[in-house]
Amino acid sequence: MKPIQIDVFYPLPEGWAMCNACELLLSQANLGQTPGQRGLDEYPPDLREELQRLSNTIYTLAEKYQDQVQIKVWDPRSLQGMLKSIRYGARRYPTFIINGQVKLTDWDSSKLDQQVQNALESRNSAL
Amino acid sequence: MNSIIALLIGVVAIGVGYFVYAKSINTNVIQPDEKKATPAKMFMDGVDFTPANRNVLFGYQFKSIAALGPILGPIIAVQWGWLPALLWIVIGTFFIGWVQDYTSIMIGVREEGQSFGALSYRLISPRSRMILLIFIYFYLWLIMGSFGVQVGYNLLTKVTVPLGVIIVILVGVLAGQMTYKWKQDIILTSVITVVLSFLGIYLSTLEPVRNFFSSIYSYTLGTDGKTLVSPTLFLTVTQAKLIGSLLMVAICYFGAVLPIWRWAQPINYVAFWIVTLGILAGVIGLLVWHPGMGDFPAFTTFNVTGLGPLWPILFVTIACGAISGWHSLVSSSGTARQLEKETDALFVGGGSMFLEMFFAIVAFLTATVAFGSFQGYKDAGGGAAPANVFSNGLAAFMSKIGVPTNFGQAYGGVFLTLMALTIMYLVVRFMRAASSEALGEKMPIMRNVHVGTIIALVFTLALIWLVPFLQIWVMFGAANQLMASLALLLVTLWLKNKGKNYQWTFWPFVFMFITTIFALLYKAYEAFFLNLPKINDAVTNKIANVTQFALAQWIIGIVALVLVVTALFLAWDAMKAFRQPKAEPAKVKA
Numbered sequence: 192m193k194p195i196q197i198d199v200f201y202p203l204p205e206g207w208a209m210c211n212a213c214e215l216l217l218s219q220a221n222l223g224q225t226p227g228q229r230g231l232d233e234y235p236p237d238l239r240e241e242l243q244r245l246s247n248t249i250y251t252l253a254e255k256y257q258d259q260v261q262i263k264v265w266d267p268r269s270l271q272g273m274l275k276s277i278r279y280g281a282r283r284y285p286t287f288i289i290n291g292q293v294k295l296t297d298w299d300s301s302k303l304d305q306q307v308q309n310a311l312e313s314r315n316s317a318l
Numbered sequence: 319m320n321s322i323i324a325l326l327i328g329v330v331a332i333g334v335g336y337f338v339y340a341k342s343i344n345t346n347v348i349q350p351d352e353k354k355a356t357p358a359k360m361f362m363d364g365v366d367f368t369p370a371n372r373n374v375l376f377g378y379q380f381k382s383i384a385a386l387g388p389i390l391g392p393i394i395a396v397q398w399g400w401l402p403a404l405l406w407i408v409i410g411t412f413f414i415g416w417v418q419d420y421t422s423i424m425i426g427v428r429e430e431g432q433s434f435g436a437l438s439y440r441l442i443s444p445r446s447r448m449i450l451l452i453f454i455y456f457y458l459w460l461i462m463g464s465f466g467v468q469v470g471y472n473l474l475t476k477v478t479v480p481l482g483v484i485i486v487i488l489v490g491v492l493a494g495q496m497t498y499k500w501k502q503d504i505i506l507t508s509v510i511t512v513v514l515s516f517l518g519i520y521l522s523t524l525e526p527v528r529n530f531f532s533s534i535y536s537y538t539l540g541t542d543g544k545t546l547v548s549p550t551l552f553l554t555v556t557q558a559k560l561i562g563s564l565l566m567v568a569i570c571y572f573g574a575v576l577p578i579w580r581w582a583q584p585i586n587y588v589a590f591w592i593v594t595l596g597i598l599a600g601v602i603g604l605l606v607w608h609p610g611m612g613d614f615p616a617f618t619t620f621n622v623t624g625l626g627p628l629w630p631i632l633f634v635t636i637a638c639g640a641i642s643g644w645h646s647l648v649s650s651s652g653t654a655r656q657l658e659k660e661t662d663a664l665f666v667g668g669g670s671m672f673l674e675m676f677f678a679i680v681a682f683l684t685a686t687v688a689f690g691s692f693q694g695y696k697d698a699g700g701g702a703a704p705a706n707v708f709s710n711g712l713a714a715f716m717s718k719i720g721v722p723t724n725f726g727q728a729y730g731g732v733f734l735t736l737m738a739l740t741i742m743y744l745v746v747r748f749m750r751a752a753s754s755e756a757l758g759e760k761m762p763i764m765r766n767v768h769v770g771t772i773i774a775l776v777f778t779l780a781l782i783w784l785v786p787f788l789q790i791w792v793m794f795g796a797a798n799q800l801m802a803s804l805a806l807l808l809v810t811l812w813l814k815n816k817g818k819n820y821q822w823t824f825w826p827f828v829f830m831f832i833t834t835i836f837a838l839l840y841k842a843y844e845a846f847f848l849n850l851p852k853i854n855d856a857v858t859n860k861i862a863n864v865t866q867f868a869l870a871q872w873i874i875g876i877v878a879l880v881l882v883v884t885a886l887f888l889a890w891d892a893m894k895a896f897r898q899p900k901a902e903p904a905k906v907k908a
Contacts, residue, residue: 202497202504204579233577238498267504268587282503 192318194261195310197252198288200281201245203266204234245285248300252307259311319400321687322608327408328679332672335412340420340668347819348424350660357431358656367431367655372662375653380670382648383419384677386465386738387638387798392682393704394791395635396695398628399617400686406632407682410640411675414826418802420667421809421823422646426654427663429812437650438804441811443891456877457801458745460794462774463781465738467790468705470563470782473738475548476706477531478522478724479731480565483739485518486592486732487569490585498579512591519732523724535561553866555783563782566739567775573743574750574771582743589736596712596733601680603715609687614695624788625701626844630837633830634795639678641830643801645671650805684711702787705734749774785870789841793877796837800885803831807892814896835885838878845875 231239249262265272267281275281279288287295293306344350358369370378395403429437474480493511496502521527535558537546548558555563573582621627625635638644649667657663685704688711689695699706709730716726750770757764764770781790806827813820849871852859861867 204583234579235498238579268508273505273508277505282505284501284504 192259192314194259195256195307195314196290197260197262197307198275198279198291199245199249199262199264200267200272200276200279200286200288201242201264201284202268203264204231204238204242244298248298248303251300252303255304256307256311260307320608320610321604321683324404324679324683324686325676327404328676331408331412331675335416336668336672339412340416340664343417343822344420344664344668347813347822348421348663350424350663352659352661354660356427356657356660357654358658361431361655369658370656372658372665375656375658375662375666376670378656379419379648379653379666380673382652383638383642383645383670384674385638385741386468386734387642387644388674388678389681389708389734390464390468390704390791391636391639391795392678393685393707394625394701394788395632396614396682396685397618397622397625397701398620398632399615400611400682401616402628402632403636403682404679406636407640407675407678410633410636411671414802414806414830415641415645415675416668416671417823417826418641418643418805418809419645419649419671420664421813422649422805423654423657423663423667424660425809425812426650427657427660431655432650437808437812441808441815442888442895445887445891456881457794457797458749459777459781460790460797460877461745462742462749462778463785463790464787464794465742466563466566466778466782467787468703469735469738469742470566471559471787472699472703472705473709473731473735474562474565475535475558476727476731477528477535477537477546478728479735480531480562481522481527482519482728482732483569483735485521486515486588486736487585489514489518490588491581492584493588494580494584497584508587508591511588515588515592519728520725522732523728550862553783554862563779566742567779569739570743570746570775570778571771573739574746574774575767582740585736586740589740592729592733593737596716596729599719599721600684600712600715603718603721604680604683604687607715607718609690611686612690612692612694614686614692618692622701624786625792626837626840630833630840631792633833634792634799634837636678637795637798637802639674639681641799641802641826643798643803643805646801646805681708684708684715688712688714705731705738709734746771746774746778749777781873784866785873789845789870789874792837792841793874793881796834796841796878797881799830799834799837800881803827803834803885804888806830807888811892811895831885831889835882838882838885842875842878842882845871845878850875 234242249264252260253262265275267273267276267284276286279286279291279294281288281294281296283296285296285298287303287306289295289306289310293310295303295306356369358367361367362369392403392407395406425437426432432440474483489511492514493507496507496510497504532546535546535548535556537548537558539545540547546558548556550556551560573585576582622631625631633640653666657666685695685707689698695707698710710727712730712733713721713723713726716729717723721729750767750773753770753773754765764773806823810820810823810827813823850868852861853864853868856864856867
C-alpha cells in the first residue's frame with residue numbers, strides 16, 4: 192500500500208557541516224565533537240528548542256505509523272525545498288503538508304495526528 | 319581553437335570516459351551489488367551515516383569537490399599554453415581523476431565507512447595516520463595562504479569589489495536575523511537579500527565609490543598609464559595590499575568568533591545565489607558568444623618563470639579539475655557513509671568528477687578566449703592573479719547577454735571573494751579548534767576563542783605577506799597530489815588484498831607519486847639552490863626586499879622537504895605492505 196506522504200518545511204540549522212570540506216578535515220583530525228554537531232550549539236536557545244520539538248514530533252509520527260507514512264523534511268533554502276515551499280505556499284515554519292493536500296502550520300501535534308488519521312482512513316476506504 | 323570545440327572535447331571525454339571506460343571497470347572489476355547493505359544502512363545514526371538519494375548525494379559530492387581549485391588551477395596553468403592545460407584536464411580526469419574518486423567511495427563502502435586515516439593505519443602502517451594529519455595541517459595553512467592572496471591582494475584591492483563584498487556580508491547578517499530571530503518567510507528573505515546584494519554590487523561600481531577606495535589605497539597611475547600603483551609600506555606590501563589583507567582577516571575573524579547562524583551560515587546562503595546566478599549567466603554568455611582563442615599559443619615554453627618545468631609542475635598546478643587528493647577524503651569519509659546502494663557509487667563519484675572537469679574547462683576558457691589574445695590574458699593578471707582573470711573573463715561572457723562589463727567585473731570579484739571566504743573562515747575555526755585541543759591543557763590561554771583565532775590569522779598573514787602566490791599555489795597543489803597518491807596507493811593495496819585486477823589504479827599511483835615527489839624536490843631545489851643565491855645580487859635579480867625573499871625561500875624549501883619526507887615514509891611502509899601475502903593487511907599494534 193502506498194504510504195501517506197508528509198512534507199515538513201523548516202529552515203534546518205547547519206553547523207560547520209555547511210562547509211563539507213571543513214567537515215571532512217575535522218573528521219580526519221578526530222577532534223572530539225562530531226563535525227555534524229559542531230556549531231549547532233551556537234544557535235539561539237529558542238531555535239534549538241523548536242528543533243528538538245520538531246524532531247520529537249517527526250519521530251513520534253514515524254514510530255506510530257511506521258510504513259504507513261513517508262516523512263520528508265525540506266529546508267526551504269535548498270533549491271528543491273524552495274520550489275516545493277512555493278508550490279505548497281509554505282511561508283511559516285514548521286509547515287506540514289499531508290499528501291500534498293492538507294496544510295498545517297502550527298505546533299498542535301494532536302491536529303497533525305488527526306489529519307494523518309483522516310488521510311489514512313480516506314486511503315483505506317478508497318481501496 | 320573555438321571555445322565550443324573545447325567544450326565538445328569535454329563532452330566527448332565524458333561520453334567515452336564515463337559511459338565506456340568507467341562503466342566497464344565498474345561492471346568487470348568492482349562489481350557493485352545493489353542488494354548489499356551499505357554502511358549508511360548498517361550504521362545509520364542520522365548524523366554521519368545516513369542513506370541519501372543518489373541525486374542529493376551527487377550534489378553533496380560536487381559541492382564538496384568544486385570550490386576555487388578547478389577555477390584557479392587551469393587559469394594559472396595556461397602559462398605553458400592552452401594545449402598542455404586542456405590535455406591534462408581531460409586525460410587526468412579520464413584515466414586518474416574519476417578512478418580515484420569512485421574507488422575511494424567503494425573502498426569506504428566495502429570497509430564499513432572507515433576514514434582514510436583508519437584505513438591507512440590498517441592497510442599501510444600506524445604512522446601513516448600521523449603523516450595524514452601532518453599533511454592536513456600544512457594543507458590548511460596553504461589553503462589560507464593561496465586563497466588569502468587572491469582575496470586580500472587581488473580582489474579586495476580592486477576599487478569596485480570591497481563595498482560589494484561588505485554589503486553582501488551585511489545583507490547576509492540581515493538574512494540571519496530575518497530567518498532565526500524574526501522567523502520570516504524564507505522566500506521573502508531570499509528575494510530581499512538577493513536584490514539588496516545586487517544593489518550593493520551595483521553601488522560599488524559608481525564613480526564616487528571607486529574614487530573613495532582609490533584614495534584609501536592611495537592609488538596613482540603607473541608609468542604605463544594604465545596600471546594603478548599603491549605606495550609600498552613594508553617588505554613588498556603596498557598600502558592597498560595591507561588594507562585588502564587586513565579587511566580579509568577582519569572578515570575571517572568575525573566568521574570564526576561569531577555564532578555560526580549570525581555570520582557564516584546566512585552569508586553562505588546569500589553567496590550561494592550570487593555564485594549560482596553568476597555561473598549560469600557566464601555559461602549562457604559563453605555559448606551565445608562562442609569565441610576562438612585568437613593568438614593564445616597552444617604551447618609557450620617548457621619552463622615557465624615563477625612556476626617551473628611543465629613536468630612535473632603542471633601536474634600539481636592543476637589538481638582539482640583533473641585529479642585531486644582532496645576528493646578522496648570527501649569520497650571515503652563523507653559520501654561513502656551516505657551511499658544508499660553500491661550501484662550509486664559510479665554516478666556519484668565518477669559522475670561528479672567528470673562534471674568538475676567540465677567546470678574546469680569553463681574556467682580554462684575564461685583565461686584563453688575571454689580576452690582575445692595571450693597579451694589580454696597577461697594584462698588581466700595572468701597566472702599571478704587568476705582571480706582577476708576569472709572575474710574579468712566571466713564579465714566578458716556575461717556582457718554577451720547584456721550585463722554591463724563594469725558591473726560584471728565587480729560581480730565576478732564579489733562572487734570569487736565570497737566563494738573563498740566561505741571556506742576561509744571555517745578553516746580558521748578548524749585551526750582554532752585544533753590549537754585549543756592540542757595545546758589547551760598545557761596553555762589554557764589557547765582555549766580562548768579570540769586568542770586561537772588571532773594566532774591562526776597571524777600565521778595566515780605571515781604566509782601572504784612573505785611568500786609569492788605562485789610558490790604557495792604549487793605547494794598547495796603538491797600537498798593535494800600527495801594525498802591523491804596516498805588514495806591511489808590505498809586502493810591498489812585494497813584491490814590486491816581482494817585478489818582483483820589493480821593495474822588501473824597502480825599505474826596512476828606510480829605516475830602521481832613520482833610526479834609529486836619530483837615537483838616537491840624541484841621546489842626545494844629551486845628555493846635553496848636557484849632562488850636563495852640570487853640575494854647576493856639583489857639589484858640585478860630585481861629583488862625588492864632581500865629579507866622577505868630569503869624567508870619565503872626558506873618557508874617553501876622546508877615545507878617541500880617535510881612533504882617529501884612524509885611521502886617517502888609512506889611509500890616505504892606501503893612497499894612493505896605490498897609485499898605481504900594477499901589478503902593480509904599490515905600487522906600493527908594499536
